[in-house]
Amino acid sequence: MECRLGCAACCIVISISSSIPGMPNGKPAGVRCIQLSDQNTCKLFGSSERPAVCSSLQPSVDMCGLSNIEAFHILSELEQATTPASIK
Template identity: 60%
Template sequence: MNTSTMACRLGCGACCIAPSISSPIPGMPHGKKAGERCIQLDNNNLCKLFGDESRPKVCSDFSATIDVCGTSNAQALQLITELEQMT
C-alpha cells in the first residue's frame, strides 16, 4: 500500500462526496451520509470552507494519498467509497 502524500487534485471532490461525516458541517448540522454531496462543495467541486475555521476537523485533517485517492478523480471516488463501505 502506497501511503505517500500527494497534491490534492483541485476539482475532484471525492472526499466531500464518498465518505460519511458525523460531525456538524455549516448547513448540515447532522453531518452527511456516505455518497451524499456536501452542501459546502461548489459547482467546481471545490470546498467553500477551505481555510475557514468552521470547516470540520475531519475535513481539514484529510491528507490526499495515492492509496486513497488513486490516480484520477474517478478512481478516488471509487476507492473512498470502498473504504467507507469497509468501515
C-alpha cells in the same frame, strides 16, 4: 501528493458525522456536501468552520488513486469497509 482540484471524492463519497455549516447532523455517504461549490471546491477551505475531519484528510495515492474516478472507487470501498453492519 496534492489534492486534485475539482475531484471532490472525499466531499461526496464518505460520511461525515460532525456538524458542517448547513448540515448540522453531518453528511451521509454518497451525499454531496452542501459546502461544495459548483466547481467542486470547498467553500470552507481555510475557514475555522471547516470540520476537523475534513482538515485532517491528507491526499495520498492510497486514498485518491491516480484519477478522480479511482478516488471515488477507493473511497467507496473504504466507506463500505468501515460502515457498521447495523447501518448498511
